[in-house]
Amino acid sequence: MQGLAIRDARERDLDFVTGLITDDAVAVARDTVTGEEQAYQREAFEAIAADPCHRLLVAELHGERAGSFQLSFIPGVAVGGAWRGQIEFVRVASPLRGRGIGEAMMRWGIEECRQRGCYLVQLTSDHQRPAAHRFYERLGFTASHAGFKLRL
Template sequence: MDPARLDGGVLLREATAGDLPAVVALLADDPLGATRESADPVPYERAFAAVDADPAHLLVVAEDAGAVVGTLQLSFLPGLSRGGALRAQVEGVRVAAAARGRGLGEAMLRWCAAESRRRGAALLQLTTDVRRPDAHRFYERLGFVASHVGMKLEL
């Protein structure tokens, strides 16, 4: 991924292993994440190594004045449905509390859409927890449509 400058001078770039503590802190910094994330760095290091080694997956951070203020993961999934369409899946979208309200989340998702188009994806999809009504309104404002019911099976 080529780094990109977003409005306001924020740098969007691929995450490095050194960014992991900041990324995990962003993932844990809300009521749902606080119950799901762990203090043990080992599983995050393993997951980062797998993501970093696979060009179909990008772990991205938004950096402002040297500090990580946002993150997301963008994955590209080949499939047979929709005429063999490539799908882009965005996960783990987070913006630091102090950086919210500046349009950073919107800029990050617009970058995801542009990168997905550039790579030939037919659609950009995401899931969002049913307990996040503010996030639902945010995604809908950006043009995402609640078209499917997502289901998960904890293993």
């Protein structure tokens, strides 16, 4: 996409990235952010930044922040020791949705996984997001497994 750059998030991007939560009704319902959570988010950001298997990324359109996602590389012993790429928290700022930014971010992430030698790229998506599911299917993802979560 013309004018789009993807880079690792910096500490000064954290408010933008976490602000994308309040820009999404489904996310707001499960991910409220108060002063206490902000400290945990900063701690998580520092852990991601320090680990070469995890990246928090920011997409900029013509130099302005437009979206974000997290990309993780997961080693495994299954499938002959194959690595997996995990894409999480894909968000585009609401005024910029529908311009191809999300697709460009996903294609960039998929290519990074390919370059790292990953066997596959996986993600999860909330059942309340049928439009997102169509988006991922259009990119070639298949709903091949059922996902389960246990809140602790």
